[in-house]
Amino acid sequence: xxxxxxxxxxxxxxxxxxxxxxxxxxxxxxxxxxxxxxxxxxxxxxxxxxxxxxxxxxxxxxxxxxxxxxxxxxxxxxxxxxxxxxxxxxxxxxxxxxxxxxxxxxxxxxxxxxxx
Amino acid sequence: xxxxxxxxxxxxxxxxxxxxxxxxxxxxxxxxxxxxxxxxxxxxxxxxxxxxxxxxxxxxxxxxxxxxxxxxxxxxxxxxxxxxxxxxxxxxxxxxxxxxxxxxxxxxxxxxxx
Numbered sequence: 280x281x282x283x284x285x286x287x288x289x290x291x292x293x294x295x296x297x298x299x300x301x302x303x304x305x306x307x308x309x310x311x312x313x314x315x316x317x318x319x320x321x322x323x324x325x326x327x328x329x330x331x332x333x334x335x336x337x338x339x340x341x342x343x344x345x346x347x348x349x350x351x352x353x354x355x356x357x358x359x360x361x362x363x364x365x366x367x368x369x370x371x372x373x374x375x376x377x378x379x380x381x382x383x384x385x386x387x388x389x390x391x392x393x394x395x
Numbered sequence: 396x397x398x399x400x401x402x403x404x405x406x407x408x409x410x411x412x413x414x415x416x417x418x419x420x421x422x423x424x425x426x427x428x429x430x431x432x433x434x435x436x437x438x439x440x441x442x443x444x445x446x447x448x449x450x451x452x453x454x455x456x457x458x459x460x461x462x463x464x465x466x467x468x469x470x471x472x473x474x475x476x477x478x479x480x481x482x483x484x485x486x487x488x489x490x491x492x493x494x495x496x497x498x499x500x501x502x503x504x505x506x507x508x509x
Contacts, residue, residue: 312496323397324485324500370438376496380451381426381489383498385438 281306281373285386292361293394300356300389302371308332310376313347313354314383318368327369330354332376361393398422401486401501409509413474416504420467420488426450427469428489428498429461433482444469476508 282305292298304313315327328338330347338345342359358365368390372383398421408414420427429441431454440453444463455461458476463469473480483505487498 316500321502322483322505323502324487325397326497326499329497374496380443381496381498382428382440382443382451382453383430383438384440387437 281308281311281375281384283371283373283384283386285369285371285389287389288387289390289392291392291394294363295360296393297357297359298361298391298393300358300369300371300391302354302356302386304352304354304371304373306373308375312374312376314372314374315345315354315356316370316372316385318370318388320367324370327356358391361391363393363395366391366393397499397501399486399488399499399501401484401504403504404502405505405507407507407509408476410476410478412476412508413472414476414506416471416473416484416486416506418469418471418486418488418501420469420486421490421499424488424490424499425467426489426491426498427463427467428487429455429469429471430485430487430500431482432485432503433479436482438485441471473506478508481506481508 284303311332313330317325346355368388371386400419425446441455443451461471483503485503487500489498
């Protein structure tokens with residue numbers, strides 16, 4: 280069975296601070312995908328990134344960066360120089376890769392509040 | 396805008412009733428997924444359809460059913476509703492050209508059972 284753990288329920292930072300959201304996963308699959316989604320106060324789920332299990336290269340997109348470490352089953356997300364618009368709930372998720380089944384197993388989410 | 400359309404956006408109904416949620420996937424996407432987001436259960440996968448066929452089933456109650464039509468839109472039917480069914484129901488779709496690896500979500504239907 281798959282499991283995603285986001286131990287940080289809520290994080291509060293002041294604008295321009297860097298913040299890291301932790302994600303730890305469990306799976307028996309040898310190939311899988313990892314994701315981060317953002318849910319702003321308006322409620323929709325916004326796709327941020329997908330990472331294949333065989334690609335451990337870290338990725339940077341503007342102020343966002345992701346650190347994937349297979350050895351520790353972690354896929355952490357860092358926001359550099361946070362802004363008020365980053366305030367949202369962030370979800371880490373996992374899906375199988377070997378079959379056509381693409382159901383996402385989500386973590387419980389981390390609520391990020393960025394204070395001005 | 397993700398390109399996935401869900402209707403209605405809000406729905407208020409009484410216990411014991413039946414409702415139908417509708418989802419139109421992005422153009423070209425063959426897979427449709429339904430998820431439920433509630434305060435106590437979080438985001439849970441309900442069911443996946445691929446080109447009209449059921450592909451995967453998650454924690455979907457027997458009172459719930461879904462289908463995907465030939466035009467690829469999908470409906471989620473919820474019957475004998477209980478207070479605990481109040482939640483945000485998301486539909487998502489993905490494209491086989493991308494290996495179905497990126498699911499794009501609609502804005503959700505907020506169901507309130509009173």
